Amino acid sequence: MHNSKTTSRVIIILSILLIPSIGYLIVSSGKNKYTHLEIFGPKEPSATVPGDTVYHTIAPFELDAHTGERFSSKQLEGKIYVADFFFATCQTICPKMSMQMKRIQEAYKNDPEIVLVSHTVNPERDSVEALAAYAIEYKAIPGKWTFLTGDKQQIYELARKSYFITAMEGDGGVDDFIHSESLVLIDKEKRIRGFYDGTDYEDVNLLIDEIKVLKWEYTKD
Secondary structure, eight states: HHHHHHHHHHHHHHHHHHHHHHHHHHHHHHHHHHHOOOBBBBBBOOOSTTOEEEEEEOOOOOEEEETSSSGGGGGGGEEEEEEEEEETOOOHHOOOOOOOHHHHHHTTOOOOTTTEEEEEEOOOOOOOOOOOOOHHTTTOOOOEEEEEEEHHHHHHHIIISSSSOOOOOOSSSSTTOOOHHHHHHHHESEEEEEEEEEEEEHHHHHHHHHHHHHHHHOOOO
């Protein structure tokens, strides 16, 4: 009887000691799976290390902002940002997308690391003045949410080759047109970390949450 009681006590003590450790291992093993976002796009040759490859990044660009100033991708250094492609006279998906971008702005309005960039796909009609009026309509905060216009071929090249928002080929010519509901999450290294449906409230909720995950990646080390 004495041996039986002793054995029972040992089992209880071991359980008390092991259960928290097992729980920790389960949580730790799941950390990489649930708290790191995927990096999208093909790997490309490194510009600095011969023979090495790096993840795809958004190409450098310079366009006209709705403020009347030139806007360079250099202004996005050290930022996490959400990008979309729209046009001001759109009456279908664009108003929904812009309302969701406004929600993201509101969620992170006090966080200087998070910004939004909207590129027009109809630069012939979306002048700086037109975009300035659009920015007022959606209550864009200066420095937080920027609307861009400029050379159509450059914008379409960015949409296709940098942001991957469409698989349809095109040359950015007169008859070329892109219309996508995608919101794209970009990290501080200008890598794509997620695609979201800008017309879907729940998908934008996910985007808002995954921005927090991405911010955590930069603080965990």
